Amino acid sequence: MANAKSLALGVLVGSAAGALATLLSTPSSGRDVRFRVKQQGLEWKELADSVKLDGLRLKRQIAETSKEGAALMNNLTKEMKKSVEEWKHAVAPHQQNIHEYLEQIEASLRDLEDKVNKK
DSSP: OHHHHHHHHHHHHHHHHHHHHHHHHOSSOHHHHHHHHHHHHHHHHHHHHHHHHHHHHHHHHHHHHHHHHHHHHHHHHHHHHHHHHHHHHHHHHHHHHHHHHHHHHHHHHHHHHHHHHHO
16 A cells, blocks of 8 residues: 555656646747647547547447347247247157157067067
8 A cells, every 4th residue: 555655656747847847848939839738638538528428329339229128039939939839749649659659669679679589
């Protein structure tokens, strides 16, 4: 904590000293320097405002996209459940036939094994 305070104080004092040295060694008049600093400050403020607005737009867009995605996933889930139920309903009458056909194949295989073993 003390190191952070020392660092902050050092940055502040260094910045002030640098600004003072720049003002004293500049070939322009004080009025020109103040005007340029003011203009630069306004440009930075505009840039910060622009970044802030872009961030807010991005935040809103992410929220909207998230809501749309959730709704899309909800609809997709419902459609998939409906499709699975329809498939189950379509396959149900044929399940017994498939089961009987598999039993016939198994019986045929047992008969074939018995014939092979008897020879």
